[in-house]
Amino acid sequence: MTHKKLRILSGMRPTGSLHLGHLVGALSNWVRLQEEYQCYFMVADWHALMSEYENSAQIQTSIYENVADWLAAGIDPEKSVIFIQSQVPEHIELAMVFSVLTPLGLLERCPTYKEQMRELTDRHIATYAFLGYPVLQAADIALYRAHAVPVGEDQLPHVELTRQIVRKFNGLWGELFVEPKPLLTQMPRLLGLDGRKMSKSYGNFIALSDEPEVIAKKVQGMFTDPKRIRRTDPGHPEPCNVHRYYEIFFPEDAPALEAACRSAQVGCTECKKMLGEKLIAFLSPRQEKRREYLQHKKKLCDILEAGRLRAQEAAQKTMTEVRNAIGFVPCPTR
16 A cells, blocks of 8 residues: 655745755755655745735746755755746635634744844835735635644744744644644754855845855854964864854864864864865755756746645645535525
């Protein structure tokens, strides 16, 4: 008997270039998950519009570039459904149904919403749509009857809100949806080049598409060991962000480098130069695949269209059942 794979839904907002943080925090995990689960990977352009509506023309460009990065990282369209959220209108329809079940207080207390309101001070996001984006997230997940959602700990409140909405729907109109479980991912903590949280607004990241000379320059500007004043001073790898990058991306080299740092056999400038070279070589094959997809955009569009058809088939089935459950039944045809 063939074991039926459980289904997951995950997505990214197309709001600019993807960077090493996306590779470590999501894409590498997606590549592993597609071997174990039935995966729906969504380009969350409606979610992007909620914060980027004043610069919405850039969203379309980011969609193609981001999906090219997904494919270059190893997301396989034969194993996973890759699609654009706005091309499946049932997302908005189910979000409307879920919105009538969601108390305003739950949305206003959402930790991520409060954090974004504090951080995104350069944008006008005090809007109905932005307040309600967790409801749309819940609809995204439930539309495909996802059993689990891969998240970090900071996203747990969103999964719990989804579970509450689904529970309320099921209580009113019948057991139509499963309550999705969080699939906690143990992601290595990758800080930005300046030691702060990696963020597009800080510009402290290496993009997956950065040219070699850009990567080399960015790495040379990284913060290292603050206690090491002279080249001959012994180093302290623990607080050094450069060493952390070695541990995450090149763990086979990290122990020898740590010993050389502590004994002052290698200096910070030399260490950063080697890291830059390694990152350039690490990203090179991915960048080549990325260029191939972007140069042959029809292939990219064909993948997205095939994904749309598969996603919409599942979405339409769900919404037919939702309409029947709530009593929105069309007149019978003769």
